[in-house]
Amino acid sequence: xxxxRVQNTKNNLIAALLSCLEDESFHKLKVKDIIDKxxxxxxxxxxxxxxxxxxxxxxxxxxxxxxxxxxxxxxDSLGDLxxxxxxxxxxxxxxxxxxxxxxxxxxHKKEIQVLLSDNGDTRFYNMIFQTGCEEIMKRMSxxxxxxxxxxNEKEQMRMMISVQVFVHSIIGMVRVLLExxxxxxxxxxxxxILTFLRESPVASMNINKK
Numbered sequence: 213x214x215x216x217r218v219q220n221t222k223n224n225l226i227a228a229l230l231s232c233l234e235d236e237s238f239h240k241l242k243v244k245d246i247i248d249k250x251x252x253x254x255x256x257x258x259x260x261x262x263x264x265x266x267x268x269x270x271x272x273x274x275x276x277x278x279x280x281x282x283x284x285x286x287x288d289s290l291g292d293l294x295x296x297x298x299x300x301x302x303x304x305x306x307x308x309x310x311x312x313x314x315x316x317x318x319x320h321k322k323e324i325q326v327l328l329s330d331n332g333d334t335r336f337y338n339m340i341f342q343t344g345c346e347e348i349m350k351r352m353s354x355x356x357x358x359x360x361x362x363x364n365e366k367e368q369m370r371m372m373i374s375v376q377v378f379v380h381s382i383i384g385m386v387r388v389l390l391e392x393x394x395x396x397x398x399x400x401x402x403x404x405i406l407t408f409l410r411e412s413p414v415a416s417m418n419i420n421k422k
Contacts, residue, residue, distance in 0.1 A: 222260055224250050226271045229264070230326050237331045238268055272336045275323060276343065282312040283347055290351065306351075314401055321390050328387055337383070344379035 228250035232241055241264045247257050261267040290309035317324060327336045363371065382405075389401050396404075 218260075221252070221256065222270070224252065225257065225260065225267060226274070229267055229271055230323060233326045233329070233331045235331075238264065238333055268333065269335075271323075272327065272339060275320065275327070275336075276339050278320075279313070279316060279340075280343060282316040283343070285312040286310055287347070287351060287354075290354075310405065317386060317390065318393055321393055325387070325390060328383075340383055341376075341379055344382065345375055348375050348379065 225246060228246050229241075231249055232245050236245070243254065243257055243264060246264065246267065247254055250257075261270065286309045289311075290306070326332060328340075385405070389396065389404060393401075
């Protein structure tokens, strides 16, 4: 079987899984539910996956891989963020460096909503959360003049708490904004996020700097 046919078959199974998850928790799904929805044989399913959990993990891992590609593109476009520049200018730069990620989220709206729903599993949320925290720390480490910001152990702990709370909040915000995606353009979403960024860990860094 050619690579294209293999990928098409996997995509069909993933689409079937997402469709099933709209109505049923993944804990209750059976292989039969997937193959009936996908219109494939049991043999075809087991040619690629051992069970529903295996298919779910592959779906989540594929999403995260593509998601991170867009996050990295945005990080590259951010360039050098200077801690000494006015805070509003920093926010504008950060906001402009979300274009690829937001467009990716728009394109994968159904996937995100289903996997983050009560019918999904906590592994996906935790993966998004972990990658979000890691990305913020990577971007902070690349800021110009970051060495001027001296933090003791307690301040560093508070910063990590701020990052974690912020990432939890931004995930929730994206979920809400996607509900309005048929009425909001990606630009409108970025403008909504701009207000939210004023409470970001970067804001704390600027406050601590003074």
